[in-house]
Amino acid sequence: MPTPPRHVVHLIYRFTTGGLENVVVQLINNLPHGEFRHTVVAITDADHQFVQRIERKDVNVICLNKPPGQPFALYPKTYRLLRRLKPDVVHTCNLAALEFMPMAALAGVPLRVHAEHGMDMGEINTKGSRYLTLRKIYKPFVHEFIAVSKPLQGYLQRKLGVAPAHVHLIPNGVDTHMFRPPHAQDPAPPGFPFERDRHWVIGTVGRQVHIKNPLMLVDAFIDLAQSSMDGTERLRLAMVGDGPLLGEIAKRVRAANLEDRAWLPGVRGDVADILRSLDCFVLPSLSEGTSCTLQEAMATGLRIVVTDVGGNAELLEHGACGSLVPSGNVEALKLQLLQQLRGSGHDQAAAALNSARERHGLSVVMQQYRELFLGRPRSVSAAAARHEP
Numbered sequence: 001m002p003t004p005p006r007h008v009v010h011l012i013y014r015f016t017t018g019g020l021e022n023v024v025v026q027l028i029n030n031l032p033h034g035e036f037r038h039t040v041v042a043i044t045d046a047d048h049q050f051v052q053r054i055e056r057k058d059v060n061v062i063c064l065n066k067p068p069g070q071p072f073a074l075y076p077k078t079y080r081l082l083r084r085l086k087p088d089v090v091h092t093c094n095l096a097a098l099e100f101m102p103m104a105a106l107a108g109v110p111l112r113v114h115a116e117h118g119m120d121m122g123e124i125n126t127k128g129s130r131y132l133t134l135r136k137i138y139k140p141f142v143h144e145f146i147a148v149s150k151p152l153q154g155y156l157q158r159k160l161g162v163a164p165a166h167v168h169l170i171p172n173g174v175d176t177h178m179f180r181p182p183h184a185q186d187p188a189p190p191g192f193p194f195e196r197d198r199h200w201v202i203g204t205v206g207r208q209v210h211i212k213n214p215l216m217l218v219d220a221f222i223d224l225a226q227s228s229m230d231g232t233e234r235l236r237l238a239m240v241g242d243g244p245l246l247g248e249i250a251k252r253v254r255a256a257n258l259e260d261r262a263w264l265p266g267v268r269g270d271v272a273d274i275l276r277s278l279d280c281f282v283l284p285s286l287s288e289g290t291s292c293t294l295q296e297a298m299a300t301g302l303r304i305v306v307t308d309v310g311g312n313a314e315l316l317e318h319g320a321c322g323s324l325v326p327s328g329n330v331e332a333l334k335l336q337l338l339q340q341l342r343g344s345g346h347d348q349a350a351a352a353l354n355s356a357r358e359r360h361g362l363s364v365v366m367q368q369y370r371e372l373f374l375g376r377p378r379s380v381s382a383a384a385a386r387h388e389p
Contacts, residue, residue, distance in 0.1 A: 214284065278297075
């Protein structure tokens with residue numbers, strides 16, 4: 001008699017455009033369909049357009065519609081839901097979802113896995129003491145932890161006190177077939193206003209929120225565009241994504257009279273095509289785990305400039321695959337962009353492309369998650385060791 005597929009419930013705060021949410025979609029679409037089935041439980045809500053990225057037709061997306069405030073009022077509803085779903089695995093991401101792990105334990109879920117993808121603004125602003133205390137409270141309800149970068153792995157082991165055997169370093173993966181260097185015959189994405197070769201396009205993809213610090217890139221672009229230095233007349237800016245800072249971004253661009261040189265299309269479903277239309281990718285974040293969009297830019301063969309936070313340096317092999325600048329330092333970002341505009345960065349881009357293909361392909365990452373969700377954590381650790389640089 002064939003073994004029924006293991007039921008994985010992915011419990012996350014909101015199911016919308018974002019890095020950790022993209023990982024959940026990758027898991028659903030790429031883990032062997034005969035071995036796993038999936039349910040997504042969004043603590044708040046889900047974006048209908050983002051849900052369409054799920055290719056399987058047997059996946060339910062359930063929204064708990066949590067109001068602002070503490071999670072405890074939703075505990076009974078979550079417990080009843082998990083008792084009804086009877087998952088083999090509950091997979092939570094980041095602190096907001098970790099707070100619901102006691103209900104998974106109470107519901108008798110056999111395997112409880114928690115993934116840390118990075119810190120939020122609250123943790124950065126308070127130096128994380130309160131959030132560390134919360135994680136310590138919920139730690140006993142988790143069997144296995146995932147860290148997407150070495151800094152997060154160290155945090156879980158040293159700060160949280162998780163035994164090394166139960167912390168699994170699994171960086172995010174990238175689909176190197178979808179995200180690839182451009183071909184001469186590739187058409188421009190719909191609505192893309194700039195011309196290849198004539199313009200030099202700096203771009204980023206992500207949520208326009210404080211922790212991603214998009215205003216650092218906007219300010220650097222405005223200063224360079226208004227500088228009259230040789231070559232800067234070619235500069236153009238593309239910022240893909242939505243969020244509370246989008247209005248401020250548009251306001252600063254408008255005040256600088258650069259509206260015809262900046263493109264702010266909001267959320268897009270054709271990110272791979274847009275990345276192939278850029279010349280340089282910038283990630284100005286205040287905090288990162290392993291950035292999915294950075295990996296996608298690497299697989300596209302772009303010149304790259306990022307802030308030296310979280311897992312960025314590790315991903316770029318400490319400068320071999322792209323340039324690192326201090327977080328919040330607009331002058332340093334301007335200098336790097338100017339150097340890239342004037343021709344540097346080709347070797348780094350080639351190294352980034354090779355690294356994405358060799359170290360961060362989806363097949364490697366999916367196998368590690370597969371082993372973990374099947375209850376074989378030692379196999380995960382061995383696989384991670386084999387792919388250490």
